[in-house]
Amino acid sequence: xxxxxxxxxxxxxxxxxxxxxxxxxxxxxxxxxxxxxxxxxxxxxxxxxxxxxxxxxxxxxxxxxxxxxxxxxxxxxxxxxxxxxxxxxxxxxxxxxxxxxxxxxxxxxxxxxxxxxxxxxxx
Amino acid sequence: xxxxxxxxxxxxxxxxxxxxxxxxxxxxxxxxxxxxxxxxxxxxxxxxxxxxxxxxxxxxxxxxxxxxxxxxxxxxxxxxxxxxxxxxxxxxxxxxxxxxxxxxxxxxxxxxxxxxxxxxxxxxxxxxxxxxxxxxxxxxxxxxxxxxxxxxxxxxxxxxxxxxxxxxxxxxxxxxxxxxxxxxxxxxxxxxxxxxxxxxxxxxxxxxxxxxxxxxxxxxxxxxxxxxxxxxxxxxxxxxxxxxxxxxxxxxxxxxxxxxxxxxxxxxxxxxxxxxxxxxxxxxxxxxxxxxxxxxxxxxxxxxxxxxxxxxxxxxxxxxxxxxxxxxxxxxxxxxxxxxxxxxxxxxxxxxxxxxxxxxxxxxxxxxxxxxxxxxxxxxxxxxxxxxxxxxxxxxxxxxxxxxxxxxxxxxxxxxx
Numbered sequence: 001x002x003x004x005x006x007x008x009x010x011x012x013x014x015x016x017x018x019x020x021x022x023x024x025x026x027x028x029x030x031x032x033x034x035x036x037x038x039x040x041x042x043x044x045x046x047x048x049x050x051x052x053x054x055x056x057x058x059x060x061x062x063x064x065x066x067x068x069x070x071x072x073x074x075x076x077x078x079x080x081x082x083x084x085x086x087x088x089x090x091x092x093x094x095x096x097x098x099x100x101x102x103x104x105x106x107x108x109x110x111x112x113x114x115x116x117x118x119x120x121x122x123x
Numbered sequence: 124x125x126x127x128x129x130x131x132x133x134x135x136x137x138x139x140x141x142x143x144x145x146x147x148x149x150x151x152x153x154x155x156x157x158x159x160x161x162x163x164x165x166x167x168x169x170x171x172x173x174x175x176x177x178x179x180x181x182x183x184x185x186x187x188x189x190x191x192x193x194x195x196x197x198x199x200x201x202x203x204x205x206x207x208x209x210x211x212x213x214x215x216x217x218x219x220x221x222x223x224x225x226x227x228x229x230x231x232x233x234x235x236x237x238x239x240x241x242x243x244x245x246x247x248x249x250x251x252x253x254x255x256x257x258x259x260x261x262x263x264x265x266x267x268x269x270x271x272x273x274x275x276x277x278x279x280x281x282x283x284x285x286x287x288x289x290x291x292x293x294x295x296x297x298x299x300x301x302x303x304x305x306x307x308x309x310x311x312x313x314x315x316x317x318x319x320x321x322x323x324x325x326x327x328x329x330x331x332x333x334x335x336x337x338x339x340x341x342x343x344x345x346x347x348x349x350x351x352x353x354x355x356x357x358x359x360x361x362x363x364x365x366x367x368x369x370x371x372x373x374x375x376x377x378x379x380x381x382x383x384x385x386x387x388x389x390x391x392x393x394x395x396x397x398x399x400x401x402x403x404x405x406x407x408x409x410x411x412x413x414x415x416x417x418x419x420x421x422x423x424x425x426x427x428x429x430x431x432x433x434x435x436x437x438x439x440x441x442x443x444x445x446x447x448x449x450x451x452x453x454x455x456x457x458x459x460x461x462x463x464x465x466x467x468x469x470x471x472x473x474x475x476x477x478x479x480x481x482x483x484x485x486x487x488x489x490x491x492x493x494x495x496x497x498x499x500x501x502x503x504x505x506x507x508x509x510x511x512x513x514x515x516x517x518x519x520x521x522x523x524x525x526x527x528x529x530x531x532x533x534x535x536x537x538x539x540x
Contacts, residue, residue, distance in 0.1 A: 001433040001434060001435050002425070002433070015424075015433060015435070016435055019424065020423075020424035020425045022379075023379075023426075037525040037526065037527075038525055040525065041377070041524045041525035042375075044468075044524075045377035045468050045524040046375045046376070046377050046524075047366075047376075047377065047378065047379050048366075049366035049376070049378055049379050049380055049426060050366075051364070051366075051367050051380075051428045054426060056425060056426070072425070074380075074426055074427050074428050074429070075427075075428045075429055076429070077425075077427055077429050077431075102429075
């Protein structure tokens, strides 16, 4: 379970108090009726789904009820920071990103733990 | 490749099992192939097998960054069913069920397909109405599904608690008797063995780093951790990592990757004769042939590539199971794990050509791709071989997200998550 810092309550609280609300910083077009199908698809369906740093919305559903944004690494699941709704996407420093990187051999997805036995090689 | 048979088992028993051969080779990658499949899971290997067996294309490489069958193929709860609402889905999943029925014989490999029945419980009036709607849609599509009363459900699955005093009493169930389970690893191994025997190269520990395209934009091959491999046709079958791979070719996808967990209990004697799932209370349970109860949990609420999920997600499922099956309340859970599932906005897969010439994608199976493995591979092989979708996957396009022809199983609540 994640521990999430609510920037309004100014407390780190367990994930079950929160509801994930998907990718952050998606701007709802003001001229929705005039959008082409391609532009509507981009706004409504296409997602970054980054393997790395993600910006996402959360809602402190069972607390203050407010929406806020977060920057998190989607392999280590560690948060870099959370910030209030309406604030611009933060520019992350190299140091901040390095602090949340997964260890090089953290999961089988990063580093296979099994090696191929070479043809003809004796066990 | 030597054929498996009762005679072969007897022969090997006589000589201390020293005559079994390796089931597939680990070849060095060649510089070019007719088709490259990225991802050696069930769907990727099935695609390679049907390319070879149905379309005669054997100069195929299946590239895998980890090990064969080590992703979601080895992490799912092995359930097979086809009682989906929409015509396109019914066509796809029923095609798969028909192929499952003859798969062990076709591959000469026991995939332990067991049509023990899949029962989907209903707990309130809305559930009953949804289930009835599915039953009628299934009937019109020729998909096996039937209604059972709580008493009949109890008879079909004796551990089920049909008491009226629980929080969400069982009001009946939709039962697909042709549904069931198969041994997931054996599916990957069976396809790998037969495909390799026909000349397909399965290249493990070979991660694709970038996709090469020529001046016209068409695919020319991929750069991997084991060098550049050329091919005019590349099929991406990479489940949770599809967005990452498609991004290399400049195609942005309507996908989000979530962790999905499963867990197994300590093994016990046969007690659970079928598969039971309940969308409302989120119970999802069967028993493996080893005796473990196999339990599927839900997805986490955030996107992640971590292959682990929150414990509270698994707890939620176990609470429901303890109420539906009080007999299991004192069982110990043995192992739990997670996989990364790629979820589309309408919860239906994408098996299609892409805007990039020579690039094909088979993704978006979300929380329920295992059941479709043979059907998915079969129609995706057709799509790659003919540069044209099979009529069964004609609706599962990438374009549906801008022309609006969604296959909205999410709204139909046909999926268990």
